[in-house]
Amino acid sequence: MRAVALLQAAVVWFLANPAAAESTAALDVCQNEATCQHPPLAGDEMSTLQSEMSALTKPEKVHEKLSKKKQKKAVIKQVRKRKLKKSLKDAWKHRLDDDVSALQSDLSASTNPxxxxxxxxxxxxxxxxxxxxxxxxxxxxxxxxxxxxxxxx
Missing domain, CATH: 1.20.5 (Single alpha-helices involved in coiled-coils or other helix-helix interfaces)
Structure with a gap:
């Protein structure tokens, strides 16, 4: 969104100042919108920001980030499932122990008047x-x- 806003602001400025727009070297380099990529200037923070934003908004980068997030979520889901399975596996043992102790107490009570x-x-x-x-x-x-x-x- 920020990159689009910057681009719109640049277009408005170029339309408002046609004399300045003709003298810029950027127009000489960018003849086609598909191949228009400005190399970042060494001291210019805005141009480095713009290049970072364009790198982040590339479909490949976005796809990589989304796939990494999905992988992390899948790993967390698997860990939760594994923990649940382990707890369910061990739960029957605890229930069995409880039942045995209850039976033993009932037996001892029934034999002791x-x-x-x-x-x-x-x-x-x-x-x-x-x-x-x-x-x-x-x-x-x-x-x-x-x-x-x-x-x-």
Whole structure:
């Protein structure tokens, strides 16, 4: 975009100053637009900038950059896939270990009567807590119900 803007500015300047345009050596070198390439002057920063911009905007360079970016993305994608595959490969081992340890704890609990009694007590305590909470909610609901009925009448 910047190169196009520079070119447009140069064309406008040449059209505005026809006398200056005739005296430049650049017009002698550039007779055809396809072969028009100015060699960069040693001390002139603008001409070096223009040559760099034209080098960067060449289709071959752009294609090279895009292909490099695509290659990098493909490599990153492969690495991610590889890591995912490894984690999935190892995941079944962890699940198996968890299942085995759970089975072992169940077996030890089923053979030990004290542990069985503890589990039953915990279950009973949970049920009791739930029962009390339901009763409390029911009582609170009934307490508030008569107020609502009073307001409705």
């Amino acid at each position: 004290e542990k069985i009694q503890k589990k039953l007590n915990k279950k009973k305590a949970k049920k009791e807590v739930i029962k009390r909470a339901r009763k409390r909610n029911l009582k609170n609901g009934l307490k508030k119900a008569w107020k609502q009925r009073l307001h409705e009448d």
